[in-house]
Amino acid sequence: MRKALRNIWLITRRELNTFSRRPIFIVIMFVAPLGFLVFFTSLMSAGLPTKLPAALVDEDNTHVTRQLTRILGTMEETQFVLQTNSFTEARQAMQRGEIYAIFRIPKGTTEAALTQRQPVISYYTNDAYFIPASLLMKDMRKLSEMAGLAITRETMRARGFSDDQIMGTVQPIVIESHPLGNPQLNYSVVLSNLLVPGLLMLVIMLTTSYALGMEWKRGCQKKLYSMSGNNVWVAILGKLMPQTALYTILMWLIDLVFYSYLQFPCACGIPRMMLWGFLAVIASQGFGLLMFEAFPGHMRMAMSACSLLGVMQFSLAGFSFPVSAMDVPFQWLSNIFPLHHYFLIYVNQALNGYPISYVWTSVVALIAILLLPQLFYFRLRDAFLYKEYVP
Helix, strand or coil: CHHHHHHHHHHHHHHHHHHHHCHHHHHHHHHHHHHHHHHHHHHCCCCCCCCEEEEEEECCCCHHHHHHHHHHHHCCCEEEEEEECCHHHHHHHHHCCCCCEEEEECCCHHHHHHCCCCCCCEEEECCCCHHHHHHHHHHHHHHHHHHHHHHHHHHHHHCCCCHHHHHHHHCCCCCCCCCCCCCCCCHHHHHHHHHHHHHHHHHHHHHHHHHHHHHHHCCCHHHHHHHCCCCHHHHHHHHHHHHHHHHHHHHHHHHHHHHHHCCCCCCCCHHHHHHHHHHHHHHHHHHHHHHHHHCCCCHHHHHHHHHHHHHHHHHHCCCCCCHHHCCHHHHHHHCCCHHHHHHHHHHHHHHCCCCHHHCHHHHHHHHHHHHHHHHHHHHHHHHHHHCCCCC
């Protein structure tokens, strides 16, 4: 045991010397993840897009429609940068990319409503820009519902009803909305918490296969195997331990920035999220090692597999489209990716504050991904002894 620990230390020291001679390691392993953190937190610093440009086409121009448009103009997500009587002008502005939505009130809307005919209010959104279009759609749909209520109120006032009677008819049930987990509806809480760790996991997978492949590329794999006392796992531990330490520090730094500095919701506490972050780091290394075992000595193929599957995990993680709504083969495939299980742990622990019993399957899955390379131990051993570098 003592000899194995000594060999691990010797290989670790050798790896640190390699880092000092190859600055590209520092750039990829340290500078790039910090760049991801700064980029995404500054990109979504506002939390929720506000004052999105839209156009108002009020062809009716009555006191009722003017009141409705004033209400829409006070909504947080909407800002009318163009008010016109010409729908053609508004359409051309949308085609130029100057606005994301058009709200149109046709001529005769108020008169038709007061005479109990059914007027039509139209709104158009440019869904090529999905998030702003969705937010503006929400505001405009709310306003279209308010339009009918406002006209009903004016009709009942004209018939002599009191305001209490009117409100009892117009809004018999008052709805209270309480968003759980992310009450501020902050996009950065969800997206930054998955994109930044997810990109870090992708870097971990790539550098794991790259660092191992460099031994074969330089023809040093047999020397590494000899330094380990002919023990594959001593060689792997010594080789990857410096990366494990650096990536764990980066993951913990990300947690501190998110939950301490930016005050993102963290119902389970920062120390526990740091524990899950460490587990995600070593599981990602296990995934990268598994890809290298699939293509031993073939660094380019191993890195290509890590790149392909590492990018695929963003689509199958479940934070942009629910896994339960995917086809069954993709539901199965999502279970091999560390990011999917980290996402489930994050949602249930940090956002919802559920007990650990709710996430034990994801914890076991991350441990399984870490241990899976042991099933292919023989491929690494044969690669150290017989496999040459494949360009």
